[in-house]
Amino acid sequence: MKIRVGLSIAILMAFLISVPFFATDYWITLLILVLIFTVYASGWNLFSGLTGYTNFGLAWFIGVSGYVSSLLIADYNWLWLLAWPIGALFTGLVSIGVGYILLRIKGVYFAISMVALTEGTRELFGTEYLTPLTHGGKGVPFVAGIRLPTLYWSILLLAFITLILCYKIFSSKFGLRLIAIREDEQAAETLGIHTTKDKIIAFTLSAFFVGLAGSIHFTYQNYIDPTFAFNIQLTLTPIVMALFGGVGTVFGPVIGATLFTFIHEILWAELTLLYMAIFGAILMGLILFFPQGLLGWMKEKGILPRSRKL
Amino acid sequence: MEPILRIDDVVKKFGEVMALDHCSFDIEAGTITGLIGPNGAGKTTLFNLITGVLQPDQGHVYLGGEEITGKKPYEIARRGVGRTYQIIRIFPKMTLLENLMVVGKGKEKRMMERAMDLFRLVRLEEKRNDYASDLSFGQQKLLSLAQVLMPDPQLILLDEPAAGINPTLQNELMALIHRLNEDGKTFIIVEHDMNVIMNHCQNAIALNYGQKIAEGSCSVIQRDERLLEHYFGR
Numbered sequence: 001m002k003i004r005v006g007l008s009i010a011i012l013m014a015f016l017i018s019v020p021f022f023a024t025d026y027w028i029t030l031l032i033l034v035l036i037f038t039v040y041a042s043g044w045n046l047f048s049g050l051t052g053y054t055n056f057g058l059a060w061f062i063g064v065s066g067y068v069s070s071l072l073i074a075d076y077n078w079l080w081l082l083a084w085p086i087g088a089l090f091t092g093l094v095s096i097g098v099g100y101i102l103l104r105i106k107g108v109y110f111a112i113s114m115v116a117l118t119e120g121t122r123e124l125f126g127t128e129y130l131t132p133l134t135h136g137g138k139g140v141p142f143v144a145g146i147r148l149p150t151l152y153w154s155i156l157l158l159a160f161i162t163l164i165l166c167y168k169i170f171s172s173k174f175g176l177r178l179i180a181i182r183e184d185e186q187a188a189e190t191l192g193i194h195t196t197k198d199k200i201i202a203f204t205l206s207a208f209f210v211g212l213a214g215s216i217h218f219t220y221q222n223y224i225d226p227t228f229a230f231n232i233q234l235t236l237t238p239i240v241m242a243l244f245g246g247v248g249t250v251f252g253p254v255i256g257a258t259l260f261t262f263i264h265e266i267l268w269a270e271l272t273l274l275y276m277a278i279f280g281a282i283l284m285g286l287i288l289f290f291p292q293g294l295l296g297w298m299k300e301k302g303i304l305p306r307s308r309k310l
Numbered sequence: 311m312e313p314i315l316r317i318d319d320v321v322k323k324f325g326e327v328m329a330l331d332h333c334s335f336d337i338e339a340g341t342i343t344g345l346i347g348p349n350g351a352g353k354t355t356l357f358n359l360i361t362g363v364l365q366p367d368q369g370h371v372y373l374g375g376e377e378i379t380g381k382k383p384y385e386i387a388r389r390g391v392g393r394t395y396q397i398i399r400i401f402p403k404m405t406l407l408e409n410l411m412v413v414g415k416g417k418e419k420r421m422m423e424r425a426m427d428l429f430r431l432v433r434l435e436e437k438r439n440d441y442a443s444d445l446s447f448g449q450q451k452l453l454s455l456a457q458v459l460m461p462d463p464q465l466i467l468l469d470e471p472a473a474g475i476n477p478t479l480q481n482e483l484m485a486l487i488h489r490l491n492e493d494g495k496t497f498i499i500v501e502h503d504m505n506v507i508m509n510h511c512q513n514a515i516a517l518n519y520g521q522k523i524a525e526g527s528c529s530v531i532q533r534d535e536r537l538l539e540h541y542f543g544r
Contacts, residue, residue: 173411173412176404176408176411176412177412179401179403179404179408179412180401180404180412180413183401183402183403183404184399184400184401186363186383186399187395187399187400187401188401188412188413189363189382189383189384189387190361190362190363190383190384190386190387190393191387191392191412191413191457191458191460191461192384192387192388192413192415192461193384193387193412193413194382194384195384
């Protein structure tokens with residue numbers, strides 16, 4: 001069984017690595033988006049799916065890291081390979097401070113404060129005060145000099161690492177402590193769990209990986225501006241993907257991101273005018289009938305084992 | 311010897327309400343003490359102050375001679391204070407085993423052994439891979455006790471451990487508490503059932519309106535006129 005699973009993963013990886021050798025740019029581009037959103041959704045799930053703290057500020061991670069790396073590339077001629085991790089590291093470091101302050105706010109108030117942080121940062125990045133640094137509202141067009149296949153392999157590697165990390169964390173004691181926080185934070189605390197520390201670590205890890213994907217995202221787009229970088233869509237889409245696949249499961253967000261991106265693409269191409277309506281209907285159906293997501297549903301029905309490793 | 315717990319002139323107000331009104335007492339190590347009093351007397355508030363869930367407005371709490379006032383709940387827990395809640399607060403979407411492992415400290419293998427010992431103690435070893443939400447009420451109470459014992463606390467606060475469970479299970483639970491007490495654990499038990507207190511505790515402390523109104527061995531407390539008045543409205 002173990003060998004078979006390992007072999008399947010190896011074959012899938014070999015296939016994904018070889019895609020640029022035979023696929024058209026259209027397909028590579030589509031896969032890049034699937035992989036970027038896989039990291040977004042998995043990164044969101046890593047923190048919010050486990051701790052139950054709904055992060056409505058995912059776009060903040062994406063935007064901050066995206067801005068740092070894009071500006072490094074555009075204004076300081078940094079190599080993308082260096083600019084990306086610096087953007088993500090910066091985002092992770094700032095997130096420690098943000099987490100320290102905001103993670104003591106619970107429930108819906110935390111969600112709102114993250115929205116406020118994102119919106120506030122968006123405004124700030126567009127103001128004249130920061131224009132010398134951020135180029136203000138007119139945005140930053142730039143070329144990183146990276147070829148499409150290299151970009152594809154980069155995001156593939158990142159998605160792979162993110163999933164391995166999620167897999168490790170979800171079946172670790174650290175992961176269990178995060179679930180304990182979701183189940184009953186005060187009880188966890190009186191049982192000796194340093195909940196604040198664990199929350200901040202998970203929040204920072206989430207910020208780093210989502211931020212790294214954000215940096216790649218904007219390099220791929222060759223452009224960044226405040227509205228685009230801190231767009232609420234960048235928060236909502238990954239959350240919906242995670243819900244779709246199964247919140248709190250390791251592979252749910254991957255399945256969600258993949259299916260969602262493809263359905264989106266097909267609907268967009270075939271039924272441009274009706275696409276939003278159909279999409280909304282599918283979403284409502286999912287939330288009504290599969291509130292635990294595809295993977296959660298399969299675990300509940302016994303199609304898959306109820307393991308934290310899935 | 312230093313008392314394991316010293317409550318020193320503790321005051322806690324909720325707005326105008328005095329939840330605890332200059333309350334002081336000592337708990338000796340190795341005892342079982344009953345904490346009694348009508349609803350709203352301040353018993354649970356006291357537990358919350360000892361475990362750091364709430365901070366007192368005035369006064370001090372000492373654990374084994376060391377001040378713990380103002381410490382965070384997890385710090386106090388790590389110093390050896392365990393606590394159950396009036397409402398069961400286990401982690402329902404975890405298996406029983408995960409419920410224990412998550413609060414254990416140290417090497418995986420030793421933790422596993424300890425968890426298995428505790429499951430045998432509360433007779434839940436067969437169910438260790440079930441989800442905690444699938445347990446009956448009584449079993450959940452036992453699980454929450456096992457969970458509290460997992461980090462090996464020295465002082466254990468139990469908020470109505472016998473409430474809502476059948477007499478057989480109640481007897482088993484109390485027998486378990488006595489066994490742990492013989493191993494040197496100190497217990498403070500909040501309980502409304504006076505029989506439980508009188509039969510199982512060596513000492514009792516009575517609270518009313520946040521004030522300590524009586525303290526002593528159970529046999530003495532039982533004859534306390536003022537206390538009986540509070541309890542039975544004589």
